[in-house]
Amino acid sequence: MILLVPADVLHPRRPDEHFAAEAEAARAAGLEVALIDHDAAAGPGGAEQAVRAVRTGGPAWYRGWMLRSEQYAALDAALRRRGVTLRTGPEQYRRAHELPGWYSALAALTPRTVWTAGDDYAEFDRARAELGSGPAVLRDYTKSMKHYWAEAAYIPELDDAEASRRVARRFRELRGEDMTGGFVLRRFERFVSAEVRTWWVDGRCAMIGPHPDTPDDLPAVEVDVAALGGPIADLGLPFVTADFALRDDGTRRLIELGDGQVSDRPASIPPEILIAALSGGLPDGSPHTGAGGSS
Known part of the structure; x- marks a missing residue:
């Protein structure tokens, strides 16, 4: 398994500081780490330049800054020419990253x-x-x-x-x-809690923690992962995040689904836990719950 992370803009042989801890945890867990040029990947026709430092083949996860769906597809194609296969394919990325891709399947859980x-x-x-x-x-x-x-x-x-x-x-x-x-346009609903971010790998909830916008707020929303496992697993998406909050009537509501590769990790979730989840190293049972922390 390969972990792809953005290179530091000023020091292109180093991981971007924001993802350096995840890269270090991946190496410690025995994963390959390869660097890509995010600025090139996000620019017109820059996918080949973005992956020029990738010199190993195999299945891969991307952990990095957000890309438009068409940019991700170009990155996927450039990586395939180097023998690297992203675990999340371009169409899967679009379905998780863009609201119209997931809304109909989860409409009962989220504002109209x-x-x-x-x-x-x-x-x-x-x-x-x-x-x-x-x-x-x-x-x-x-x-x-x-x-x-x-x-x-x-x-x-x-x-x-x-x-x-x-x-x-x-x-x-x-x-x-x-x-x-x-x-x-989303129907306005009044929420009375901070958001909680849940992380799902191959349809299984691996981690629960605060939303990165409120990293010091403990997860106050009781997430029924058993009930949600079906609808989220049915999406057939390898790695997603789902953010929940409590509505003022006490109902748990889905605020957002996103592709996990470009979802920010709050500091309360150790990078080792994320890497273990992506490499299949977490034991069966309850998801890891982050205890709050600073960003």
């Missing part, structure tokens, strides 16, 4: 959602009408602008066309060339 194909504002109005009256949260297929909550994320009333479009325009401006897919 509609989306557009592209950033046409007439289509935005169509989606707004389809979701119906009331508050909503705006994002695209991969990301929200929740740190600009009032101006680019929260829509108090979808029936207010002018105010809704104002939020959409600001969101589009802030996302710029990183805008992915189209506008996504």
Whole structure:
């Protein structure tokens, strides 16, 4: 098994500092570690340059910065030409990374959602009408602008066309060339807990810990991994994260599913636990639970 991590921009023979601990844990566990040039992978036609330092073949996990689905597919193709097969294929990555890929399978667990194909504002109005009256949260297929909550994320009333479009325009401006897919409107639900991040490898929950945005908050949401194992396993995705929070009526709700390769690991989950999960080294039984910590 190979672990692929981004190289440090200034010291390309070293792992990026953010992933250095995982690379060290992988080597200690007997895995090969290979470096890729993330900037090249994220640029036009740069996949071959991105993998030029990869000199070993076999199955691999990627742990690194987010890539667009088409960039990941190009990286996958370049690696295959070097004898490296990513455990998560391009279509699997897209299904986990982009909301439309997983929403229908998990719709009962998450706020009602509609989306557009592209950033046409007439289509935005169509989606707004389809979701119906009331508050909503705006994002695209991969990301929200929740740190600009009032101006680019929260829509108090979808029936207010002018105010809704104002939020959409600001969101589009802030996302710029990183805008992915189209506008996504999610029914607003009020949550009363910090998010908990769960990590699933081949349909099994391997780890539970705080969300990286709130790394010091202990997981306060009781996640029924037995009940969730079926729906998440049915997705057929090798490595995903699922973030949950408690709604104000006490119901556990799915906030987000993501590809685990590009999901941030809070410091409360030791890198050795993550590497053990990816290499099949965790014992059967309950998932590892992170105890909170600093980022």
